[in-house]
Amino acid sequence: TTTSPALEIRGLRKSYGEKEAVKGIDLTIQPGEFYGLLGPNGAGKTTTLKMVVGLLTPTSGNISVFGVDNQRDPVAAKRQTAWLPDEPMLYDKLTPLEYLEFVAGLWGIDARTAASRADELLTRLELHEHRNERCEGFSRGMKQKAALAGALIHDPRLLILDEPLTGLDAAIARQVKDLLAERARAGCTIILTTHIMEVAERLVDRIGIIQHGQLLAEGTLAELRQKHGRDGASLEEL
Numbered sequence: 001t002t003t004s005p006a007l008e009i010r011g012l013r014k015s016y017g018e019k020e021a022v023k024g025i026d027l028t029i030q031p032g033e034f035y036g037l038l039g040p041n042g043a044g045k046t047t048t049l050k051m052v053v054g055l056l057t058p059t060s061g062n063i064s065v066f067g068v069d070n071q072r073d074p075v076a077a078k079r080q081t082a083w084l085p086d087e088p089m090l091y092d093k094l095t096p097l098e099y100l101e102f103v104a105g106l107w108g109i110d111a112r113t114a115a116s117r118a119d120e121l122l123t124r125l126e127l128h129e130h131r132n133e134r135c136e137g138f139s140r141g142m143k144q145k146a147a148l149a150g151a152l153i154h155d156p157r158l159l160i161l162d163e164p165l166t167g168l169d170a171a172i173a174r175q176v177k178d179l180l181a182e183r184a185r186a187g188c189t190i191i192l193t194t195h196i197m198e199v200a201e202r203l204v205d206r207i208g209i210i211q212h213g214q215l216l217a218e219g220t221l222a223e224l225r226q227k228h229g230r231d232g233a234s235l236e237e238l
């Protein structure tokens, strides 16, 4: 519903055998928020996001996406959500346009809507002139842009990205950041993980710090620096 949070996580836990990767996370993100998850490698960020997008079943706890419990109604929750994994895979033999048409088909989007959304996304990401070239020859950045376009083709209300800017050259990182900021202004809720301080500083509204499977702190970067920056674990080390 319109008054529900975009994402509500309660008592979330996940164990891989003996290893407890996520140890009781509570997190609420409001519609339109741009939220950054920070934390060292192995902290549990990817595991948490995989549960949000329904790739992993929680050991315990609940996740709702716009008021829909994603275990009670996984299809409805997924329809609202997009997931861009760390180092996304593309079908190298497809062109960006074919890839977008393929993904749109999986979502059941009609051909006309798919064509117009693909056109808009490819233009917006400066991939339009490459739309009929196979992805196999693309740089990492161009592949990342094609994957991002694929994540956006069903017009998700909640966009989840794992390290979306890592390894991109400055020009492409700029294009991706601009597109994300534009989507956020248009009301899309965005959650990303990042190690890049400049992203945390300029792009996101609020940050959550995950360490050892728990949410250690939340706030704006300025608030977190004030509370935690001087003593203990430095934010810059995350």
Ligand code: ATP
Residues within 6 Å of the ligand: 016, 019, 021, 039, 040, 041, 042, 043, 044, 045, 046, 047, 048
């Ligand atoms: P990174 O930035 O390195 O991806 P992360 O914060 O996303 O780190 P996770 O990938 O969620 O952390 O990993 C949390 C813990 O769970 C780590 O100790 C990791 O080794 C373990 N883990 C993750 N996936 C699996 C799996 N499929 N099977 C077993 N253990 C796993």
